[in-house]
Amino acid sequence: MAKNTLSFVCQNCGAAYNRWQGKCESCGEWNTLAEEDTSGSVPVSIRSKRKGRTFALESLAGKSPDAPRLSSGMTELDRVTGGGFVRGSVLLVGGDPGIGKSTLLTQATSMMARAGHRIVYISGEEAVAQVRLRAERLGLSDAPVQLAAETSVEDIVSTLSEGAVPRLIVIDSIQTMWTDTVESAPGTVTQVRASAQALIRFAKKTGAAIILVGHVTKDGQIAGPRVVEHMVDAVLSFEGEGSQQFRILRAVKNRFGPTDEIGVFEMTGLGLREVTNPSELFLSERDLGTPGTAVFAGIEGTRPVLVELQALVAPTSLGTPRRAVVGWDPSRLSMVLAVLEAHCGVKLSGHDVYLNVAGGLRIHEPAADLAAAAALVSSLVNAQLPTDAVYFGEISLSGVVRPVAQTPARLKEAAKLGFQRAVLPESARGDAGGDAGLSLNAVNSLTTLVAEIAARGSRRGESGAPAEKNATPARFRRGEG
Ligand code: TYD
Ligand code: MG
Numbered sequence: 001m002a003k004n005t006l007s008f009v010c011q012n013c014g015a016a017y018n019r020w021q022g023k024c025e026s027c028g029e030w031n032t033l034a035e036e037d038t039s040g041s042v043p044v045s046i047r048s049k050r051k052g053r054t055f056a057l058e059s060l061a062g063k064s065p066d067a068p069r070l071s072s073g074m075t076e077l078d079r080v081t082g083g084g085f086v087r088g089s090v091l092l093v094g095g096d097p098g099i100g101k102s103t104l105l106t107q108a109t110s111m112m113a114r115a116g117h118r119i120v121y122i123s124g125e126e127a128v129a130q131v132r133l134r135a136e137r138l139g140l141s142d143a144p145v146q147l148a149a150e151t152s153v154e155d156i157v158s159t160l161s162e163g164a165v166p167r168l169i170v171i172d173s174i175q176t177m178w179t180d181t182v183e184s185a186p187g188t189v190t191q192v193r194a195s196a197q198a199l200i201r202f203a204k205k206t207g208a209a210i211i212l213v214g215h216v217t218k219d220g221q222i223a224g225p226r227v228v229e230h231m232v233d234a235v236l237s238f239e240g241e242g243s244q245q246f247r248i249l250r251a252v253k254n255r256f257g258p259t260d261e262i263g264v265f266e267m268t269g270l271g272l273r274e275v276t277n278p279s280e281l282f283l284s285e286r287d288l289g290t291p292g293t294a295v296f297a298g299i300e301g302t303r304p305v306l307v308e309l310q311a312l313v314a315p316t317s318l319g320t321p322r323r324a325v326v327g328w329d330p331s332r333l334s335m336v337l338a339v340l341e342a343h344c345g346v347k348l349s350g351h352d353v354y355l356n357v358a359g360g361l362r363i364h365e366p367a368a369d370l371a372a373a374a375a376l377v378s379s380l381v382n383a384q385l386p387t388d389a390v391y392f393g394e395i396s397l398s399g400v401v402r403p404v405a406q407t408p409a410r411l412k413e414a415a416k417l418g419f420q421r422a423v424l425p426e427s428a429r430g431d432a433g434g435d436a437g438l439s440l441n442a443v444n445s446l447t448t449l450v451a452e453i454a455a456r457g458s459r460r461g462e463s464g465a466p467a468e469k470n471a472t473p474a475r476f477r478r479g480e481g
Helices: 042-049 075-081 101-114 128-137 153-161 189-206 278-283 330-344 366-380 407-416 446-463
Strands: 008-010 033-035 090-095 119-123 146-148 168-172 209-215 234-239 246-254 262-268 271-274 293-300 303-315 323-326 351-357 389-391 421-425 439-443
Touching (some): 008 189, 075 234, 075 246, 075 262, 090 101, 090 189, 101 119, 101 128, 101 168, 101 209, 119 128, 153 189, 189 209, 262 278, 278 303, 293 366, 293 407, 323 330, 330 366, 330 446, 351 366, 366 389, 366 421, 366 446, 439 446
Parallel strands (some): 090 209, 090 234, 119 168, 168 209, 293 389, 323 351, 421 439
Antiparallel strands (some): 008 033, 234 246, 246 262, 262 271, 293 303, 303 351
16 A cells, blocks of 8 residues: 555645645645645545445335425525435535625524424534524524534534434534544645545435535635535535625535526625515616616526626726626626627727626626627717616627527516516527517627617717616616615
């Protein structure tokens, strides 16, 4: 077993090397290698010492004693997990420190405990008194959650092996856990991996569901526990801008449900409030009447979500103009800008370009291309877009506007929120169904859209006032509902 001399482990991705080096060749990060004693590293030693035993093989049709899923009592959380926590599954909840992971889990565990399940909350970061204080603030002190401040995995496993099997165990956080089976310091990749393995084994053996909390690094990856990501059944990421009240829970990986669903919450003085209609939330602070904003009719999972895209295109004195984007893929922005330059005669090389998705949402859909392009051109020509219109459609490199999925759902949501027209791909007009009650402006190439917006700009220039009367859907005027 001379191979066991590998002892420098990347704290970012878990790759192991037998000598120190500045850069991890596996993930490309610098200064992430730390010396760890991997000789006692878990799987090999455990497996090699044990004698094989026989076990019974079972059929797929077997019945489990009770419901395979445990509802959290929070609709938004259940939506992201795919309908509740699966027995014996292990889920990792990642997020920046202070984003609200402990708050979310305190609320969820309290509700489940009130529903009569045995729920255990192990805090490795806060003392019992601090957890109690939070529960008191949330008005949940009476919930029969079993609480402990512990960090030793062996102690936790032996304690929980007694009595009825807990239905759910929260480990807050996995970075604070340590196990006797490895020598490394707590928080190192080896410790995190070994602790997670021990807990996963416990979950599979007993059928208890386990939630591991993990902190993420500034670039959005779950620190250290990235190595845990592929061991667990589901990875949820809790996101949000610190300065804003909205929090978004997103499934990054889910063996038992969809990965594109989001749960939306609002952080209030009394904990997290579920937001059942995110579109209203994302559009509530709309800056009406300014050029450079377009409403995108998007889909998150199974749910349509309307959100405002804001663009600023400003002349620059820099040799290399700035391109900054928040909430969207920067390479997607570059592509849209290139198509605008190449096919629509829009010159942007002398301009800085900023694009922002309002409300702290992150958009992953290519369907946002058309809304982004509309916002950009609107800012460039300083012409306001109609405030009662939504935009969606993918733009190809040739400047063609391509159809996207779920057109009817997008239109329905827009109509529900008081919008009156939709700018969409020509080929999607057939799917629209015609029942949404919106007037449809189908465009088949980006050039058409650019020409329309530019025309608004010149009309505005002649009259000296915005051409469009303020055709705002009533519910978005400030101060109303
Ligand atoms: P917390 O759940 O401790 O974050 P994490 O576990 O992800 O590190 O949340 C901490 C933040 O949430 C803190 O800045 C205070 C805020 N907060 C509220 O605004 N309202 C509340 O009711 C609670 C409990 C916390
Ligand atoms: Mg916490």
